[in-house]
Amino acid sequence: MADEEYGVVQEGFKRKSREDIEKDMKDTAKNLFGDDINLKENSPLGLLITLISYALALVWKALAGVYNSAFLDTAVGKSLDYVGQYIGIKRKPAAKAVGEALFTGQADEVIPNGFRISTDTDPKIIYETTRSGIIEQDGTITLPIKAVEAGEDYEVAQNQLTEFINPSPFVYEVTNNEPTYGGQDRESDYEFRQRYKESITLSGASTIDAIRSAIYEVAGVRSVYIRENHTMDIMDGLPPKSIEAVVLGGAEASIGQAILESKAAGIETAGAYTVDVQDNAGNSRSISFSRPTSVPIYVDVSLDISPVYPVDGDIQVERAIIKYIGGTDRDGNTHPGTNVGEKVIHSRIIGEIYKIAGIDDATVTIGTSDNPAGIANIDIAGNSVAETDTAKVDVIHQ
Known part of the structure; x- marks a missing residue:
């Protein structure tokens, strides 16, 4: 194939493999020295081509890495941090409780x-x-x-x-009469990508999406739901011209500061928790918000598997479910999952399971108590959040 079909093409970046490099070099050698040139693996020219093709393959690998480092879904590590600068967010460092x-x-x-x-x-x-x-x-x-x-x-x-x-x-x-809080591991690539997508509107001014994005910047925050009353009457328990942020995770003072700095002037805040924070002029301001009620989600999975099913397939199924719903997996990783007030969709769980190789058929039942038997979606109230963990996900084989 011609060289112009590799590199940056219409479909993205097409990396040249070592085999393609070696074939092109041998074709070039035949054009230069004739078809009867000795290109066997143990010949001097054959050995030279093999050595050079390995080195060039590494160059192509590096080029692919450079290309992928510019995009959210393919950048990793420090390159992903640089992508975050496009919208002004930084990776959350590890925090002490x-x-x-x-x-x-x-x-x-x-x-x-x-x-x-x-x-x-x-x-x-x-x-x-x-x-x-x-x-x-x-x-x-x-x-x-x-x-x-x-x-x-x-x-x-x-x-x-x-x-x-x-x-x-x-x-x-x-x-300590109360549990400690606020401890956080360094934000993983997966978690940073999810927050990036939630924070696209961070640069917006005083909109609900901008307030939500600002709260997501707080260390330890996993989920945010914002209720708004834009009328002059009390609506659904909210005072006139007010918002209520329902926030899962994060230190109270930091959440209050984020709300103060992102909400519009004259808009009141409501909620069960109130903290005093300072504005830019040094004045103390009372900011209220709420914490969601955790709704436990139990999932029973019965699988019909094929020989290509991974050895750790059950663990992969379990982790896929926890990633979707939200909660902590067996490795101690906490996944944001569904948002505050977001329903748990039965078919989404099945879809996540089928991403794992070797599953011929899957029967899934869900519920809010042990031994679930439901196949309907589970509605979650605006002041609640769905959560699950390893103990609540049961995977068996048919």
Whole structure:
């Protein structure tokens, strides 16, 4: 084939394989030296062509990588970060979980900034105070804490931080009365691509899509749904001229700041949570929003498989379902899945399953409790979000 059929063509980028390179070089050699030239693999010219074809194949591979690095669906790693700059978003770095710890000890004892506490697990999950404090006369003080390591795995449930790393004889006990939150792994390529698509309207001014996109920029946010009342009357419980952002994940103060900076002037906010944030003039503003109620989704899958079904096919099916609905897979990866208020569509689950090789037939039932028997879509209210996990997905073979 002619060289002009490779490279950037009408269909995109067509990469030349090593076999094509070798064939073109041998054809050229015959044109130069005659058809009787010795091009066998062990001949001097044959060996030279083989060596050069391997090197040129690597060049073509690099060219394909450069071409693909410019596009959202094919760029990876740092190249994908550069694609994010097209619309002004950056990959979310790993974030440390935060919370509060209640210390009990001798009154007037100073607990310094950086005082470390931990769980009693192996390995320990270590937190440290982010400011100093003095134990009050009642023998207690509550101080803000932050995980020493970043990532989702360093969030802890309530009353798990009970040990001292650097103990003091005048500090007797410690615990966290509430779970810690805000821990986040570095955003994966898959998660970044999904957020990119959600953030296309980030540059818009004060629109619902722009507000949603701004909230998605907050570390730890997985899903956002925004209700709007543009009338002068109370509508569906919303005050006149107001919005209610229903947000899954993310720190409350950061969410409030994102709403303040993206909403239109004069528009009120509604919701069960209220935080005080500062505007550019340094004035304190109260911003309200809500958290969604989690709706557990159970999925039973019965498969009729062929010999080409992968060894880890059941795990792939499970992961495909979790990716679509949303939740945490067996590797600890959290997938955004469906949005707040978005229904779970039965046929979409089947479609995701059939993307895996070797499945001849699949029967899928879904529901909001164990042993599901439904095949109808599951409606999700505007203040709720569908979630599933490994324990809620059951895959068997017919």
